[in-house]
Amino acid sequence: xxxxxxxxxxLALAIVALSLYVAVTVPARLGLDLRGGTQxxxxxxxxxxxxxxxxxxxxxxEVLRRRVDALGITEPxxxxxxxxxxxxxxxxxxxxxxxxxxxxxxAQLAFHPVLGEAPPGTADETNKEKIGRREQRxxxxxxxx
Numbered sequence: 001x002x003x004x005x006x007x008x009x010x011l012a013l014a015i016v017a018l019s020l021y022v023a024v025t026v027p028a029r030l031g032l033d034l035r036g037g038t039q040x041x042x043x044x045x046x047x048x049x050x051x052x053x054x055x056x057x058x059x060x061x062e063v064l065r066r067r068v069d070a071l072g073i074t075e076p077x078x079x080x081x082x083x084x085x086x087x088x089x090x091x092x093x094x095x096x097x098x099x100x101x102x103x104x105x106x107a108q109l110a111f112h113p114v115l116g117e118a119p120p121g122t123a124d125e126t127n128k129e130k131i132g133r134r135e136q137r138x139x140x141x142x143x144x145x
Contacts, residue, residue: 037091
């Protein structure tokens with residue numbers, strides 16, 4: 001056996017040993033089919049005020065992506081299926097109702113009545129007075145030490 005053949009054999013043996021070490025020590029990432037999880041298929045539909053076109057599905061997909069990212073789920077999959085369907089796969093989520101509630105929650109904008117109006121310039125003067133009081137307290141505290 002020549003020297004170059006020995007080097008190649010040792011290199012091949014080292015690669016095989018390294019591959020076995022990685023296969024044994026690094027845990028396998030189980031997908032949705034093996035680990036379990038939730039798969040939800042959503043479909044956009046026309047309403048009296050909006051049409052369910054490709055752009056509406058894209059906007060909905062982005063909103064859903066932000067909601068799923070906020071959940072902190074590792075490796076979620078959100079894909080479009082056609083013009084009006086979105087498939088959401090959430091590995092590790094065992095309660096499909098909870099996932100559907102989070103994804104289907106409607107954003108709400110609330111208005112609260114203002115109880116009164118402040119005279120013009122009052123807010124600025126009040127803030128100046130508070131800042132002046134803080135500065136005086138800071139100077140007094142520095143002198144007392």
